[in-house]
Amino acid sequence: MARFDDSRPEMSAEEFRLLRDHVYSHCGILVHEDMKFVMERRLWPRLEALGVSDFSVYHRYLRYDANRHAELEAAVESLTTHETYFFREPSQLKAFREELLPLLEKRNARTKRLRLWSAGCSSGEEAYTLAMLLKDERRFEDWDVEVYGSDISRRVLSMARSAEYGPSALRATSADLLERFFVPAGKAKVRVRDDVRSMVSFGHHNLLDEAGSQLVMKMDAVFCRNVMIYFDQSARRRVLRILRDRLVPGGYLLLGHSENLLNLGADFELVHLRGDLVYRRPELTGGEAR
Amino acid sequence: MSHLPVFPAEEERYRSLQELDPRGGGSLDVLVAGLHDESWRVRHAAAEGLQRLSSPTDVALRLVDVLGERGETGARNAAAEALVGLGLAALGPLVKLLGHPDPDQRKFAADILGQLGLHAAEAPLVQALEDPDLNVRVAVSEALGRVGSEHGARALERLLNDAEPLLRLSALEGLVLLRRPPPLPVVVSLLDDTRLRRSAFRALGLIPQVAATELLCQGLESSTRSVREAALAALGMQASLVESARRGELEAVIHAALRRLPDAVARLAQALESEDVTVRAGALLAVAALGEASLAVPVAEAAREDRLLRDVLSTLGRLGAEGGRTLLAGMSDLSAPARAAAAEALVDLVDETSVTPLCALLEWAEDDLRGVVVRALGRTRSPEAASPLVDLLRDSATAGAATRALGVLAGSCRGAVLAALEEAVARRATPVAVAALGRVGGAPALPSLRKLARDVDPRWRAAAVEVAGEVDGGVGRELARAALADEAAPVRAAGARAMGRLGGSEAGALLRSALQDEESSVRRAAVDAVGESGATDRVAELEPLVRHPDGALAVAAVRALSRLGRVGARVLREASNHPDAEVVKAVLSAGAVSREGVALAESLLEHPHWDVRAAAARVLGESGGPESLGPTRRALEAESDALARQALADAVARLSRR
Numbered sequence: 052m053a054r055f056d057d058s059r060p061e062m063s064a065e066e067f068r069l070l071r072d073h074v075y076s077h078c079g080i081l082v083h084e085d086m087k088f089v090m091e092r093r094l095w096p097r098l099e100a101l102g103v104s105d106f107s108v109y110h111r112y113l114r115y116d117a118n119r120h121a122e123l124e125a126a127v128e129s130l131t132t133h134e135t136y137f138f139r140e141p142s143q144l145k146a147f148r149e150e151l152l153p154l155l156e157k158r159n160a161r162t163k164r165l166r167l168w169s170a171g172c173s174s175g176e177e178a179y180t181l182a183m184l185l186k187d188e189r190r191f192e193d194w195d196v197e198v199y200g201s202d203i204s205r206r207v208l209s210m211a212r213s214a215e216y217g218p219s220a221l222r223a224t225s226a227d228l229l230e231r232f233f234v235p236a237g238k239a240k241v242r243v244r245d246d247v248r249s250m251v252s253f254g255h256h257n258l259l260d261e262a263g264s265q266l267v268m269k270m271d272a273v274f275c276r277n278v279m280i281y282f283d284q285s286a287r288r289r290v291l292r293i294l295r296d297r298l299v300p301g302g303y304l305l306l307g308h309s310e311n312l313l314n315l316g317a318d319f320e321l322v323h324l325r326g327d328l329v330y331r332r333p334e335l336t337g338g339e340a341r
Numbered sequence: 342m343s344h345l346p347v348f349p350a351e352e353e354r355y356r357s358l359q360e361l362d363p364r365g366g367g368s369l370d371v372l373v374a375g376l377h378d379e380s381w382r383v384r385h386a387a388a389e390g391l392q393r394l395s396s397p398t399d400v401a402l403r404l405v406d407v408l409g410e411r412g413e414t415g416a417r418n419a420a421a422e423a424l425v426g427l428g429l430a431a432l433g434p435l436v437k438l439l440g441h442p443d444p445d446q447r448k449f450a451a452d453i454l455g456q457l458g459l460h461a462a463e464a465p466l467v468q469a470l471e472d473p474d475l476n477v478r479v480a481v482s483e484a485l486g487r488v489g490s491e492h493g494a495r496a497l498e499r500l501l502n503d504a505e506p507l508l509r510l511s512a513l514e515g516l517v518l519l520r521r522p523p524p525l526p527v528v529v530s531l532l533d534d535t536r537l538r539r540s541a542f543r544a545l546g547l548i549p550q551v552a553a554t555e556l557l558c559q560g561l562e563s564s565t566r567s568v569r570e571a572a573l574a575a576l577g578m579q580a581s582l583v584e585s586a587r588r589g590e591l592e593a594v595i596h597a598a599l600r601r602l603p604d605a606v607a608r609l610a611q612a613l614e615s616e617d618v619t620v621r622a623g624a625l626l627a628v629a630a631l632g633e634a635s636l637a638v639p640v641a642e643a644a645r646e647d648r649l650l651r652d653v654l655s656t657l658g659r660l661g662a663e664g665g666r667t668l669l670a671g672m673s674d675l676s677a678p679a680r681a682a683a684a685e686a687l688v689d690l691v692d693e694t695s696v697t698p699l700c701a702l703l704e705w706a707e708d709d710l711r712g713v714v715v716r717a718l719g720r721t722r723s724p725e726a727a728s729p730l731v732d733l734l735r736d737s738a739t740a741g742a743a744t745r746a747l748g749v750l751a752g753s754c755r756g757a758v759l760a761a762l763e764e765a766v767a768r769r770a771t772p773v774a775v776a777a778l779g780r781v782g783g784a785p786a787l788p789s790l791r792k793l794a795r796d797v798d799p800r801w802r803a804a805a806v807e808v809a810g811e812v813d814g815g816v817g818r819e820l821a822r823a824a825l826a827d828e829a830a831p832v833r834a835a836g837a838r839a840m841g842r843l844g845g846s847e848a849g850a851l852l853r854s855a856l857q858d859e860e861s862s863v864r865r866a867a868v869d870a871v872g873e874s875g876a877t878d879r880v881a882e883l884e885p886l887v888r889h890p891d892g893a894l895a896v897a898a899v900r901a902l903s904r905l906g907r908v909g910a911r912v913l914r915e916a917s918n919h920p921d922a923e924v925v926k927a928v929l930s931a932g933a934v935s936r937e938g939v940a941l942a943e944s945l946l947e948h949p950h951w952d953v954r955a956a957a958a959r960v961l962g963e964s965g966g967p968e969s970l971g972p973t974r975r976a977l978e979a980e981s982d983a984l985a986r987q988a989l990a991d992a993v994a995r996l997s998r999r
Contacts, residue, residue: 068984069952089647092654092685096712102741114923115893117862129709134645134677206708217705218673219680239704316389317355317382333352 060098062091066106070094073113074130077123078203079259079286082130093129097122121205128204131281135173137180137216137224140276140308146326147272148184151303155271156190158301164195168270170258170294171278172200175211175251176220179243181274182250183232199267201256208253214243259286264293270302277307287315295319295332304330351380358386363393373403376419384415388423397430405434408449409441421449425456432457436465439481444474451477455484462488467496479511486515494521501527506536513540522547529556539571546575549583554591558598561627566611573612573623577652580626592630599631606633613639618646625649629656634663637683638671644682657686665690669698673705680706684713693723700729712742719746724757726750731761734773744777751781766793772804779808787816794820799829806832810839818843822851830860837863841870849876856882865897872901880907887912887928892921899924903931910937917941922950929956934964943969946976946989954980955988962992970996 062070067087075081082090094109101122103109113119113126138144159165165185169178178200185191185198202208215236221229229241236242256263258278273294279287294304295318304319305327306312312319312330319330358375361368372394375387394400400423407413407420424431431453438450451469454462466488469481482500485493493515500512501523513531516522522544531541542560545553557579560572576595583591599605612624613636621643628636637660644653657664668675668683668690675683684706691699699718703711715733718726727750733743751758758781765774766789775793778786790812793805806824810817817839824836837855840848848870855867856879868886871879883905886898899916902908908931916928929945932938942960945953954976961969973996977989 064984064987065952065955086647088651092650093681093709096709096742099712099716099742099745100708100738102744111893111896111923115891115896219675219677219705222674239701317385320382333355 059095060105062087062094062106066110067091069110070106070113070126073110074123074127075283078127078257079283079289080127080131080281081283081286090130094126097126097129100125124204125206128207134277135176136220136222137176137183138228139177139180139223141223143276143305143308143327144180144184146324146329147305148188150324150326151272151329152184152188152190155303159194159271162195163193165191165197166268166270167198168267168273168297169198169200170256170273170275172202172207172211172253173204174207174216174220175200175214175253176216177274177276178211178251178253179214179232179247182247183228185250186232186247196250198251199270200251200253201258201267202253203255203257205255208255211253214248215240216243258290258293261289261293264297267297269299270297271299272303272305273298274305276305277310279306279310284314291315291318298332300332301334302332304332306330351383354378354380354383355386358383358390361390363390363395369394369396369400369403373407376407376423377413377416379415381415384419385422388419388426391423392426397427398433401427401431401434404431405438408438409443409446411445417449421453421456424453428457429459429461432459432461436462439465439469439472444472444477447472447474447477448480451480451484455480455487458487460488460490463490463493467493470496470500475505475508478505479507482508482511482515486511486518489515489519491521494519498523498527501531506534509534510537510540513537513544517543517547520547525550525553528553532556538568542568542571542575543578546578547582549579549587551590551594554579554594555598558594561595561598561608562602569608570612570615570617570620570623573627574617574619575623577619577623577626581622592626595627595630599627605631606635609633610636610639613643618648621646622649622652625652625656629659632659632661634660634667636660637664637667638675638679641668641675641679641683641686644678645676647678650678650682653682654686657683658689660690662690662692662694665692665695669695669702672698672702677707680710681713684710684717688713688717688720691717691721693721693725695721696723696725696729699726703729703733708738711739715739715742715746719749722750722753724754727754727757727761730758731765731770731774731777734765734777735771740771740773744773744780747777748780755781763789769801772798772800775801775804776808779805779812783812787813791816791820794823799827799832802827802829803832803835806839807835810843814843818845825851825855830858830863833858833860834863834866837866837870841866841873844874844876848874849878852876852879853882861891861894865894868894868897868901872897872904875905877905877907880905883907884912887916887924888919892919892923895919895921895924896927899927899931903927908932908935908938913937913941917945922948922953925950925953926956929953929960933960939965939969943972946972947979951982951985954982954985958985958988958992962988962995965992965996965999967996967999970999 067090071082098109101112103112113123116122155165167181169181172178178198182198185196200211217240232244232247233241234244256267275294279290282290298304320333322329322331358372361371372387372390376384378384391400404420404424408417410416424435435450435454439447441447454466466481466485470478472478472481482497485497497512497515500508503509517540522528525548528541528544531537542557545557557572557575560568563569580588580591609624609628612620615621625640625643628640637657640653640656643649665687668687672680672683696718699714702714706714718730730743730747730750733739747758762774762778762781766778779790790805790809793801796802806820809820821836821839821843824832827833827836833855837852840851852867852870855863858864858867868883871883880902883898883902887895889895895916902912913928913932917925919925929942932941938960942957945957948954958973961973973989973992977986977993980986980989
């Protein structure tokens with residue numbers, strides 16, 4: 052009988068650099084020098100899934116294999132395992148609901164149209180959460196409302212479209228919300244109700260892709276929470292330029308609670324809400340093209 | 342002086358500064374005026390714009406003037422920001438400012454010099470420690486903590502005896518920042534001063550001695566939370582400095598100290614929630630020393646900070662089966678990074694009782710997490726894990742991990758694993774089960790494998806061919822030969838791989854048609870197989886492939902030729918000109934021991950890719966003679982990439998000994 056070894060390979064400094072640079076050139080996500088251990092651990096499951104023996108072979112797989120694009124997306128996803136669950140950062144959502152939504156209602160009263168973007172939406176929890184908040188707000192009942200979720204990983208987008216979630220995604224969802232917005236979907240899972248799903252669309256989008264960003268409609272607010280942390284300074288600036296471009300003048304940018312735009316230029320104004328700090332694309336002025 | 346045009350809107354002023362041509366006349370004046378704008382956005386745009394101007398020394402001098410404008414706080418701060426951004430050009434004017442009659446100006450200069458972080462500021466800062474103004478001296482000692490080295494550290498150490506407590510404090514903090522702690526007896530003498538105690542703890546953390554650990558453990562007993570947390574943070578630092586062989590000694594001291602504390606567990610739980618990552622690192626060490634399984638969940642949650650992942654895994658690994666059960670029970674409430682860390686740790690913590698909760702976890706866990714859970718199932722040593730693992734073979738995301746896990750599980754319960762696999766093959770659950778069956782089942786599985794190699798579905802044929810050779814060479818060779826003539830490309834590729842592993846005198850002849858296959862996947866498998874089987878009769882077909890535009894095929898050809906020992910001068914030359922750096926690295930490695938390979942490595946020391954330069958350096962270190970030392974040394978002097986430098990430095994060291 053064959054002997055089985057489930058030990059795992061170590062990542063050399065050179066392998067780390069090659070993989071790190073490969074990921075960076077693909078999507079601008081920077082794995083810092085001191086994160087070799089983390090990168091090694093996060094990519095192990097990928098090596099395991101592919102039956103690849105070490106990180107050099109994995110690097111060559113990412114360079115040459117017919118499946119390399121999908122694998123690179125999977126690698127990026129593994130490296131950016133950011134937290135995502137329904138109704139995350141409730142204080143920010145409260146401020147959005149109680150302070151920003153009334154402002155947006157007033158601004159868009161004529162068009163009765165509202166567009167929100169969950170940029171880096173992962174498996175869709177944030178996009179659906181926003182749709183649920185809007186659904187709860189009777190004031191938008193006869194409006195044309197859409198939440199757009201985008202991510203660089205096709206795999207997570209497929210999960211987002213399926214709208215099925217396990218207990219971990221629901222750990223901050225009250226029983227009342229669970230009852231109103233979800234239906235059972237087999238063992239240990241629930242599915243987002245169709246009326247909420249119909250408010251949300253998803254798309255594949257690299258936040259650094261300026262040309263691709265033109266496909267995103269103009270937004271009234273962008274949620275880009277805990278995404279910028281993965282980029283270096285120059286990539287952050289590029290992303291911010293794109294987000295600014297996709298926001299209507301006066302539109303809002305909401306970042307994660309540990310993120311800010313310090314040292315990233317001043318393309319946005321800081322807005323002090325009672326319950327949160329958000330950023331706003333400055334209103335058009337006479338000198339700027341409409 | 343030209344002034345910023347007065348626009349009604351902040352946005353227009355901001356835009357006008359952003360779009361200002363730095364080469365335009367008067368741009369310095371406009372930007373300096375922008376530093377005085379009422380809007381922070383405009384001031385920030387001005388500070389950034391000043392860093393783009395072509396005469397940084399003139400800019401620095403103007404900015405130093407702005408620092409002197411009392412009452413203009415916004416402009417002064419923006420000027421300081423711009424000076425930091427100017428880098429070296431700001432050094433001279435700021436050093437000169439250290440001699441300004443106004444102590445406020447001197448303090449500003451020291452602050453900015455600290456932020457600049459230039460080592461060249463050390464000597465003037467040390468001199469400025471003689472400043473008559475206490476606030477300036479404090480700012481200078483803080484700045485030295487950021488830019489100093491040995492000289493600065495000695496100067497700071499002398500301040501530890503100063504009569505001014507504020508100066509003693511900033512000096513001690515500076516030494517900690519420089520990671521140059523004063524001698525232990527000096528630190529001990531500072532512990533009595535409550536104002537210095539936390540900084541003294543930090544300094545103790547930099548001293549990897551048991552006596553320092555004991556002092557820090559006294560801090561754990563403090564009733565003041567900030568003192569306890571400072572002690573914990575210092576313990577974490579100390580653990581990172583102490584060599585692994587002495588870590589047990591350190592943990593034994595911590596264990597004994599925590600045992601004396603009735604509320605140690607509550608205190609550690611609180612510390613694991615601290616905002617300060619260094620406190621959490623220390624708390625992880627303390628939990629590991631205590632072996633407190635009830636803290637498994639907050640320990641896992643510390644993995645939300647990526648930098649703590651190693652410590653989290655190490656600590657969870659110390660919490661035993663009880664810790665594993667605690668984690669499994671709490672998985673659905675953990676954050677995603679904590680779940681990933683917990684699953685990773687569970688691989689070593691599971692036992693027979695873990696099968697049911699692990700299977701429950703598989704119902705909802707994310708793909709990457711599922712891979713780890715599958716691995717954990719293989720470690721449970723429970724026959725009940727066999728059937729769920731076989732089911733997981735059907736999912737491509739978990740099939741590889743499940744195959745290996747079944748192999749590991751078979752080490753303790755082979756019968757159950759084999760029965761589950763045979764049943765899966767019988768009901769044709771997934772071709773992946775064939776590989777597992779062959780590997781676990783051995784010779785008794787051969788009749789099944791022969792039958793499956795004739796299956797109507799090419800996936801089953803390929804799976805059977807691939808594994809048969811691992812079970813029996815004769816049968817494997819027979820099935821591989823037939824597979825090479827199969828009408829399905831995946832089966833031909835499997836045949837080529839199997840033939841490569843089995844080798845034999847006929848391998849080269851049998852692989853010939855596969856080398857010219859219409860499918861690139863089959864060709865690549867055949868190239869690998871030629872190298873693996875030692876089929877030197879196929880060298881002529883491999884040589885032209887090193888120039889192939891498909892980098893993967895070219896790399897495979899170089900590697901195969903290398904295994905056959907047939908990397909000649911022509912192959913070296915042709916492959917080293919390939920546009921793909923991976924091919925160049927492959928040929929460097931292939932030719933490493935030859936005279937031509939050494940010459941090639943020397944010629945590639947200036948290659949545009951850092952990894953090629955590093956690979957060339959390794960070849961020279963391995964095989965170069967004394968004549969390679971000169972070129973390698975010159976390359977080292979010119980090298981700017983850290984990893985390539987390391988490889989070149991290693992090569993120079995090795996060559997110098999020859």
